Amino acid sequence: MTFKLYICKKMNSRGNVEISLRFRHGKIDQQSCTNLWIKPIFVVRESFADDGGNESSDYVLKLPDDGVRPGDVADYRVTVDSLARLKAYIEDSFCMMRRRTVEAGWLAETIERFHADEIPRLEEERTEVLGLIDAYMEITSVMDASESRAEAYALMRRSLARYEAHRRIKFPRFRLMSGRMNESCLRDIEKFMRKEHLMVRKYPQISQGAGLEGRTRPKGPNTINDRMKLLKAVMTWGVKTRRIPSNPFDTFVSGQNVYGTPVYLTLDERRRVELHDFSYDPRLALQRDIFIFQCCVGCRVSDLMLLTTGNVVDGELNYVARKTREGRPVTIKVPLNRTAKIILERYADHDRDTLFPAVYSRMGYNRVIKDILRLAGITRKVVVIDPLTREAVCRRLYEVASSHMARRTFIGNIFKKFKDQNLVSELSGHAPGSHAFARYREIDTELKREMVAAID
Known part of the structure; x- marks a missing residue:
């Protein structure tokens, strides 16, 4: 089995790019983003001759000789260490399958399981999103705002709590951490909100607990867009107050709300x-x-x-x-x-x-x-x-x-x-x-x- 690194083009608010990993073994060939980020200065493309004598190239991670801040070096070492553990985790998971059929999406699912099982190693990753929402609602003026605005934030938080509970059915140790949120995670949250009323019916346990009970109705695109905007406001506040290092919405483009002509009484x-x-x-x-x-x-x-x-x-x-x-x-x-x-x-x-x-x-x-x-x-x-x-x-x-x-x-x-x-x-x-x-x-x-x- 072999691994090959690729680098995604989009940068986050800290100027880091995401590492994509390709796994190959026989006829199995899958690639997925890793949710591991690194500064472009540590990414080098090296050329080499393959087994057939043809010239080829691969991305490798290298530490430059000089001109790098100590903090960036520390982040580099953490990423390299996490990448090594991720590869070992994928190898172990593949070997444990004992030649069972590898379905499409197996690599992405294995990477997600790796992050769910890992103990957060960076302080900023320990910031749980639900806790961040609670802090935002308490410290800002949300609780003193209009009834509808306070209710909107409460409903957004409830959807996130149910999403976390739903993910925990498959990955028991899953926690929604701010340091691990990226564009694909936000899209997954959107997808869950579209089917939240069906998921509650199928998995009643995700609607159990303080603040999670209550009727869940189908949501239209405008409602989902509005809830994602509220989550974006929380994450933006988290960055401004230095509670989290980066904003996952920097590379996320939400949908546009659609309204008809207002109707009113003559x-x-x-x-x-x-x-x-x-x-x-x-x-x-x-x-x-x-x-x-x-x-x-x-x-x-x-x-x-x-x-x-x-x-x-x-x-x-x-x-x-x-x-x-x-x-x-x-x-x-x-x-x-x-x-x-x-x-x-x-x-x-x-x-x-x-x-x-x-x-x-x-x-x-x-x-x-x-x-x-x-x-x-x-x-x-x-x-x-x-x-x-x-x-x-x-x-x-x-x-x-x-x-x-x-x-x-x-x-x-x-x-x-x-x-x-x-x-x-x-x-x-x-x-x-x-x-x-x-x-x-x-x-x-x-x-x-x-x-x-x-x-x-």
């Missing part, structure tokens, strides 16, 4: 909901009024549930959006229209500090909104992008309703009347030139007619 539809008689169910009447108020001020639900009477000053709603208060804290001021003022007066209570009585959780609020629109007869058909398949599908408006539809209703109707992004951004809190705002901008039929009429 002013006529909003008034139908506002005037619908819900006197038979005070719960629905309260939730309807809160939804209509949100349609009139355009705030996110995370801000809506924290509004107090102190946020209303001289007939104007003043608040700082929780989503942007860390990076771009801007006070958003929205004058209250007649409808919003009537709703506030209806629920005014000097013994209560919040604008409205207690409401359901964010998810409960979303479910009630669907019921409210359905009962009010808002059944217009709209074309939306299916989050799982990314195919265009036709749905009733109430079926795709949520608290964020109130924000879209506010933005969409104002822009439809005034067609000025800068003015609308002052009321919505979007940054100038925001890509997110562009999704709200719908060039409707009326605007198209005006554009064509302008050149008549």
Whole structure:
């Protein structure tokens, strides 16, 4: 059996390249990345004459005579030592197979098993990814952020914990270590997230433990991309705070999110909901009024549930959006229209500090909104992008309703009347030139007619 070294072209953030190993024995010929990294100055290509007298060349690892920092020399020796142990491990694994069929992917699987069985030798490799996520959530402002943002990080961590538990079924000593993460590992995590709901059903044990229980639903590409972005934020923070040496996302290209044209209530539809008689169910009447108020001020639900009477000053709603208060804290001021003022007066209570009585959780609020629109007869058909398949599908408006539809209703109707992004951004809190705002901008039929009429 023979081994041959190859060097991958991509570099990580430390300027190292990954070593690829080729294993040959008889008709068996497999090659795989090793997750061992080295600086290019230690890689030399040497020429030699093969058994047939033909000139050939191989990559070898060599220590230059001078011009190398002591720290780099230490890393070189660690890599060379790890590579020698890896080759011995592969040889032992091959001999233990006793001439059984070697399937495709055997070498990559053996290398992964080697890393899972190895005791981490570098201090930075001892940083467990789950521990890094916990530290990030505790030290940064995640826990003080909006409910949806904190929940997003918690869900991302849960997926990573389940991934680690799933890998441990095959490799009992597997740990997800930051020093061993690379592009192939991140792709494997993405692949697991796509099938996480199926894996939980097939291997219930990966969903056992504190924080791992709960319903697991199929995830669309946008959801997976968003979770990988959150993981990237954690790894970037780890590098900046010197908790880990390099960022595996430096060579990782994530997918692009795909969004359809936002759908929202017209002013006529909003008034139908506002005037619908819900006197038979005070719960629905309260939730309807809160939804209509949100349609009139355009705030996110995370801000809506924290509004107090102190946020209303001289007939104007003043608040700082929780989503942007860390990076771009801007006070958003929205004058209250007649409808919003009537709703506030209806629920005014000097013994209560919040604008409205207690409401359901964010998810409960979303479910009630669907019921409210359905009962009010808002059944217009709209074309939306299916989050799982990314195919265009036709749905009733109430079926795709949520608290964020109130924000879209506010933005969409104002822009439809005034067609000025800068003015609308002052009321919505979007940054100038925001890509997110562009999704709200719908060039409707009326605007198209005006554009064509302008050149008549």
